[in-house]
Amino acid sequence: MGFSHIFLRNKTKITPVEIVRETQRLLLCISSDHGLKQEEKKKEADLKQEKKAAAALAKNIRALKSIAYGNDESSAVSRACAQLTEEFFRENTLPLLIVCLPKLTLEAQRDATQVVANLLRHKVQSRLIASEYLEKNTDVLDLLVAGCGNMDMAIQYGEILRACLRHQSAARYVLESPAHLKKFFDYIQLRYFDIASNAALTLKELLTRHKYSLVPEFLSKNYEWFFADFNSKLLESSDYFTRIQATKLLGHMLLDHSNSAVMARYVSSRNNLRIVMNLLRDSSKCIRIKAFHVFKLFAANQNRPFDIITVLVANRSKLLRFLADFKTDKEDECFESDKAQVMKEIVALDPRDHESYE
Known part of the structure; x- marks a missing residue:
């Protein structure tokens, strides 16, 4: 297909359906051109056409954005948005756009990302077409997960993926594909900030968004491998960014009432207590504060196993000294109240009833 025959026609009015079809033809052309003429330089005419x-594709994407979001003069029209959404997913435009995204300008990439995010949440006659589409086309999610490891495109692919994960x-x-989830454990440890920060946001979305059914079910079924990897790769990482993001996320998960069964299991582990107590000694005050909010769950647990009690008793003096001096940068009544309760729980433990553990 030649480039010259697929540019947006010069019409005063063009329907959402036509814009999507024109956009798809451009995407098909650009994607099929990708990788050609590897063994020789492209001719000047080919470069001009590309x-x-x-440029035509960027113009089309701006038109899609105008329909999806409206512009300065008019708000988005629901009928046009519905037509746009139906055509976009019916014609399988999303995977093409994902593949071609790196070839667009930064502005066009931003526009495309916003358009996709809008269409992914748009309802048509009370139906979430995007949800039905993603359930049948999981290869799109495969592309996005892999793209989150791309140094140049992690942010854009991450934004689209998180919109999908809603x-x-x-x-x-994604959760039920261990290889996918483990990739984000690897991504967050990378030295490339865009990849690592994007991975942290995506992990939070995955593990906190659907908290009344999907997440507790997943954590219960996959408890052993998930927390073994989470502890060793993230909480015990030598990298500050990885540790702080993991400590924040652990708090989000365990402090949510929907994960009460998982929390009870986590705070019954002596190894988990050891890791959290080490985080209380971290050089970063921010990590220490986040770790405290997890540690208080161990102290407040009225069904503490014997080995948890022995660790707390053996370290009681150190813990009480630490907590007495432990303060936030700003006055925080809730924090002080929690701290006082934790200290009370630790003081109440009777060392005569338990063997000391060092």
Whole structure:
């Protein structure tokens, strides 16, 4: 297909359906051109045509954005948005856009990301078409998960993936694919900030968004491997960014009432207590504060196993001294109240009833 035959036609009015089809034709052309002429330099005419196609595509994407969000003069029209959404997913435009995204300008990438995020949450006659689409086209999620490890595109792919993960079917697919989830454990440890920060946001979305059914079910079924990896790779990482993001996320998970069964299991582990107590000694005050909010769950647990009690008793003096001097940068009545309760619980432990553990 030649570039010259697929540019947006010069019409005063063009329907959402036509814009999507024109956009898809451009995407198909650009994607099929990708990788050609590897063994020789492209001719000047080919480069001009490719540049012209990219410009036309950027124009189309701006038109899609105008329909999806409206512009300065008019708000988005629901009928046009519905037509746009139906056509976008019916014609399987999303995977093409994902593949071609790196070839667009930064502005066009931003526009495309916003358009996709809008269409992913748009309802058509009370139906979430995007949710149905993602359930049948999980290869899209495969592309996005892999793209989150791309140094140049992690932010854009991450934003699109998180918009997908708002749909429970998409989140379930990623969570139930251990290879996918473990990739984010690897991504967050990388030295590339865009990849690591994006991975932290995506992990939080995965593990806190669908908290009344999907997440507790996943954590219960996958408790052993998940927390073994979470502890060793993230909480015990030598990298500050990884540790602080993991400590924040652990608090989000365990302090949510929907995860009460998982929390009870986590705070019954002596190894978990050891890790959290080490975080209380971290050089970062921010990490120490986040770790305290997890540690208080161990102290407040009225069904403490014997080995948890022995650790707390053996370290009681050190813990009480630490907590007495432990303060936040700003006055925080809730924090002080929690701290006082933790100290009370530790003082109440009777060392004569338990063997000392060092």
